[in-house]
Amino acid sequence: MKVTFYGIGYVGLVQAAVLADAGHDVCCVDIDQNKIDNLKKGIIPIYEPGLTPIVEDNYASGRLHFTTDAEFGVNFGELQFIAVGTPPDEDGSADLKYVLKVAETIAMHMTTSKIVVDKSTVPVGTADKVSAQIEQVLNTRFDSGKAPTFSVVSNPEFLKEGSAVSDCKRPDRIVIGTDSSDAEDLMRELYAPFNRNHEKIIVMDIKSAELTKYAANCMLATKISFMNEMANIAELVGADIENVRHGIGSDPRIGYQFIYPGCGYGGSCFPKDVQALVQTADGIGYESQILKAVEAVNFRQKHKLFEYISKHFGLSENPNAIKGKTFALWGLSFKPNTDDMRAASSLVLMEALWKAGAKVQAYDPEAMEETQRVCGNRADLTLMGTKESALKGADALVICTEWQNFRAPDFGLIKESLSNSVIFDGRNMFEPLRMKKKGFDYYCIGRAL
Numbered sequence: 001m002k003v004t005f006y007g008i009g010y011v012g013l014v015q016a017a018v019l020a021d022a023g024h025d026v027c028c029v030d031i032d033q034n035k036i037d038n039l040k041k042g043i044i045p046i047y048e049p050g051l052t053p054i055v056e057d058n059y060a061s062g063r064l065h066f067t068t069d070a071e072f073g074v075n076f077g078e079l080q081f082i083a084v085g086t087p088p089d090e091d092g093s094a095d096l097k098y099v100l101k102v103a104e105t106i107a108m109h110m111t112t113s114k115i116v117v118d119k120s121t122v123p124v125g126t127a128d129k130v131s132a133q134i135e136q137v138l139n140t141r142f143d144s145g146k147a148p149t150f151s152v153v154s155n156p157e158f159l160k161e162g163s164a165v166s167d168c169k170r171p172d173r174i175v176i177g178t179d180s181s182d183a184e185d186l187m188r189e190l191y192a193p194f195n196r197n198h199e200k201i202i203v204m205d206i207k208s209a210e211l212t213k214y215a216a217n218c219m220l221a222t223k224i225s226f227m228n229e230m231a232n233i234a235e236l237v238g239a240d241i242e243n244v245r246h247g248i249g250s251d252p253r254i255g256y257q258f259i260y261p262g263c264g265y266g267g268s269c270f271p272k273d274v275q276a277l278v279q280t281a282d283g284i285g286y287e288s289q290i291l292k293a294v295e296a297v298n299f300r301q302k303h304k305l306f307e308y309i310s311k312h313f314g315l316s317e318n319p320n321a322i323k324g325k326t327f328a329l330w331g332l333s334f335k336p337n338t339d340d341m342r343a344a345s346s347l348v349l350m351e352a353l354w355k356a357g358a359k360v361q362a363y364d365p366e367a368m369e370e371t372q373r374v375c376g377n378r379a380d381l382t383l384m385g386t387k388e389s390a391l392k393g394a395d396a397l398v399i400c401t402e403w404q405n406f407r408a409p410d411f412g413l414i415k416e417s418l419s420n421s422v423i424f425d426g427r428n429m430f431e432p433l434r435m436k437k438k439g440f441d442y443y444c445i446g447r448a449l
């Protein structure tokens, strides 16, 4: 089938490449000429395991096309996927300007029937707005009854950064929101290569599909904030959240996934989607008490490591207690296996350290360039080439992301390198008792010592 994608970010590029890999003919349109030029040269704008070879192979075999020419894209695909960003507005609601711009572009150039698919995470009611936008432009181009037909489908994406390619190749569900049986048929044909072994396609009305996406992310964010709240309570009552996690995860109704406490969730999805659903609810006169609490707990949790640092160094008694001190920081991306820094807990921590006059020596296996881009050049941040060099001359170690490569460090070297034997671990990487035996002051999340 011939498919066009608008917006070649995480979702668009991964889904386009995976569809091309399955044999479809896919055209990727983006307004960023530099990005398109680089993709043609095999330079992939994001770090995502397994993505580079499928982009290169399918571009070489002519099943994947890259262009900034929107008119070409409109004429190319019978299915037109909108996968552009929906950044939060000042009030947290999703800004639809890029989505509606693509709808307008499609309507400006279409000469035959099109199925327009909302792949971006968009609030309930967006498909109606996309339809209205297309309708409005078509009305200016064609006499009444002469315009080509179109149908808008909601097809939310559930991939996770770091495992996006395999999530896309082996989806656990494919949600299709549509009120058109023709559109449903085409979507079923498109996804047939991924709908093997058992039925994964779930067809529903458009608004339910739009809400499904938010409900999924908000549920997952709720699980995390709930566990972080339990961890904070565990700490205060002298319990160990790791025991509690095992104790509750063994109940299949709760499950082991997404109940890891830590220094808060980040990324481009959870913070934005929780806020957007709060806004959607507010907009229709409903106050989402749970989601507001999920957000508030996460905000507090992102300051947790700095709270420990304040406590350890006695910042409340002496506001200059960490002024001039250097903190080694391991892990900058919002989670392992990505270079994405959006809403990363490391950013909140660094800001707090800088504000208190401290310096940071940071290392991340993938997010160094991104950190440089996000933070710029500053005297109080030094990016180091290895986790070991980040320790040199530092006063303490802080861990924000649980990269595999941090799990078995040379503790002897850590001790030798730091002026204080103290580790602030936002991802519970080590056993508190072992750390104590090794002579470390070890702060982690919700674990009694």
Ligand code: UGA
Residues within 6 Å of the ligand: 121, 157, 158, 159, 160, 161, 162, 217, 220, 224, 257, 258, 259, 260, 261, 262, 263, 264, 265, 266, 267, 268, 269, 270, 334, 335
């Ligand atoms: C999330 C969802 O998991 C995907 O299903 C969804 O498709 C995607 O958003 C999206 O809307 O596009 P992603 O943002 O890649 O995927 O990241 P997650 O793996 O969900 O992690 C989010 C954050 O939660 C990370 O900061 C992670 O460290 C944190 N987390 C996760 C915890 O603190 N504890 C956990 O138990 C799990």
